[in-house]
Amino acid sequence: MATFFGEVVVAPSRAGLDEEEEAREETPEDREIRREIEKKRYRRHCSGGGGEIDVLWTWKSGGCAEEPLVCSRFIVAIGRNAAAFLSSFILDSVCWEVVGVVKLWNEWCRTSSTTNVLPTDSFCLFYRLISDPTVLLCQCSCYVAEDQQFQWLEKVFGSMQKKSLQVTILSTCPVADYKTQESTLTLASPFLKALKTKEFQDQVCCPLLEQPNIVRDLPAA
Amino acid sequence: MFIPCDRGGDCAAPDFKGFTLLLPAVSVGNVGQLAIDLVISTLDMTKVGYFYTDCLVPMVGNNPYATAEENSTELSINAEVYSLPSKKLVVLQIRSPFIKNKYRPFCETLLSWVKSSNCARVVLLSSSHAYQRDDEQLLGTPLRYLLTPDLEKAVGGRMQELNWKEMEKVAAYPGISDTDKVLHIPGGGITKLLFTESCSKGIQMAVLLKFCSEGDNIPDAFVLVNYLNEWLQLIRSEVNPSSQWKIPSSWRLLFGNGLPPALF
Numbered sequence: 038m039a040t041f042f043g044e045v046v047v048a049p050s051r052a053g054l055d056e057e058e059e060a061r062e063e064t065p066e067d068r069e070i071r072r073e074i075e076k077k078r079y080r081r082h083c084s085g086g087g088g089e090i091d092v093l094w095t096w097k098s099g100g101c102a103e104e105p106l107v108c109s110r111f112i113v114a115i116g117r118n119a120a121a122f123l124s125s126f127i128l129d130s131v132c133w134e135v136v137g138v139v140k141l142w143n144e145w146c147r148t149s150s151t152t153n154v155l156p157t158d159s160f161c162l163f164y165r166l167i168s169d170p171t172v173l174l175c176q177c178s179c180y181v182a183e184d185q186q187f188q189w190l191e192k193v194f195g196s197m198q199k200k201s202l203q204v205t206i207l208s209t210c211p212v213a214d215y216k217t218q219e220s221t222l223t224l225a226s227p228f229l230k231a232l233k234t235k236e237f238q239d240q241v242c243c244p245l246l247e248q249p250n251i252v253r254d255l256p257a258a
Numbered sequence: 259m260f261i262p263c264d265r266g267g268d269c270a271a272p273d274f275k276g277f278t279l280l281l282p283a284v285s286v287g288n289v290g291q292l293a294i295d296l297v298i299s300t301l302d303m304t305k306v307g308y309f310y311t312d313c314l315v316p317m318v319g320n321n322p323y324a325t326a327e328e329n330s331t332e333l334s335i336n337a338e339v340y341s342l343p344s345k346k347l348v349v350l351q352i353r354s355p356f357i358k359n360k361y362r363p364f365c366e367t368l369l370s371w372v373k374s375s376n377c378a379r380v381v382l383l384s385s386s387h388a389y390q391r392d393d394e395q396l397l398g399t400p401l402r403y404l405l406t407p408d409l410e411k412a413v414g415g416r417m418q419e420l421n422w423k424e425m426e427k428v429a430a431y432p433g434i435s436d437t438d439k440v441l442h443i444p445g446g447g448i449t450k451l452l453f454t455e456s457c458s459k460g461i462q463m464a465v466l467l468k469f470c471s472e473g474d475n476i477p478d479a480f481v482l483v484n485y486l487n488e489w490l491q492l493i494r495s496e497v498n499p500s501s502q503w504k505i506p507s508s509w510r511l512l513f514g515n516g517l518p519p520a521l522f
Contacts, residue, residue: 184358218515223519246319
């Protein structure tokens with residue numbers, strides 16, 4: 038397509054996939070960049086197993102550290118706002134203890150294995166309620182890249198022994214992304230919407246998310 | 259990869275033996291996916307399962323084919339399978355793009371699922387960049403088809419009767435006249451890969467595609483689904499077929515929200 042300035046550009050396709058073109062148009066510089074990124078991602082884990090994400094459980098039980106955590110309630114806060122909500126209203130050092138951390142690296146952020154974090158850091162920590170150790174909480178303020186989301190899920194849920202597990206996911210989205218008949222300017226924001234599986238039988242505290250709105254990234258995964 | 263839905267305690271995988279599998283390629287204008295939406299919505303197909311895959315960008319929302327309060331709260335994700343046993347039709351809908359470098363593993367897993375579920379044939383709905391057409395393709399119908407050799411034997415004659423146009427092969431090196439002709443489907447996503455793999459694996463596959471550009475692709479979806487209907491006769495086509503397709507509720511607000519009154 039021709040732009041206002043007269044040069045011809047390839048219009049980006051909503052379909053998102055033009056692998057043939059991508060492969061052909063990748064210049065030597067692009068290849069080099071891609072290789073460096075891949076090397077950087079994998080270099081983080083030369084000591085551990087393969088993969089770009091590591092979940093390190095820091096709790097010690099009498100048995101071996103590989104024992105799965107028994108979990109009946111898992112609350113996951115994804116994104117800085119949701120993580121801040123948990124920090125402000127739920128978490129405290131009296132009732133909750135840190136039991137794990139996720140180490141990951143991608144082009145947008147890097148987390149470390151320290152559990153002593155500042156609110157402005159990117160981190161992904163797991164807490165356990167001391168009075169009921171089957172209640173787990175995860176604060177994930179770092180961005181998990183789309184090709185890491187599946188791995189994050191498998192590693193986190195894979196380390197759990199689920200006991201009639203109920204999962205609650207807290208997340209935020211910009212109001213501008215909300216699709217509605219009226220303009221979003223006139224909407225009273227912030228507002229809550231929910232999605233639930235049919236297995237979830239309890240009362241939901243807010244209206245359900247209407248079509249055609251969708252949720253993406255880690256909360257969707 | 260395929261996880262059947264739990265329907266009333268029956269966890270057995272549904273039987274697709276002899277069924278026609280209809281699926282979209284994520285391609286220019288998302289025309290294949292829009293056409294599939296029309297098929298699922300009009301035929302009121304039942305969800306029978308989904309694909310658990312790390313190859314597609316995750317997304318989730320409420321039932322995109324909701325017609326009333328009661329059926330609007332079922333969760334829907336990025337790759338779901340619907341079926342209509344009365345027409346021996348099974349449909350896969352893909353709702354998000356591929357994660358980088360994951361389209362090949364997806365194609366492999368998909369084709370091995372096709373083989374293991376004993377589908378009789380596969381119909382892939384796709385599209386291709388309109389601006390890449392050559393002079394001859396600019397004239398006449400923008401619709402094309404492709405058949406793998408195994409399906410050519412079975413339905414090649416029908417395509418002749420319908421007066422359909424087969425997708426032309428293009429020179430491997432344009433400008434040099436003496437070269438081999440190859441299949442080239444720009445903007446078609448995984449169409450070419452799925453087609454060539456099906457040819458070599460002996461899978462009966464048909465590709466139906468339309469030349470189009472990005473924009474409001476709803477009319478393109480209608481044209482493509484009517485093209486499909488000429489062959490498969492999913493709905494009655496004697497009356498104006500376009501009016502028979504039911505637009506799903508999720509197509510609302512495709513181009514943004516309402517305007518703030520204060521703007522005027």
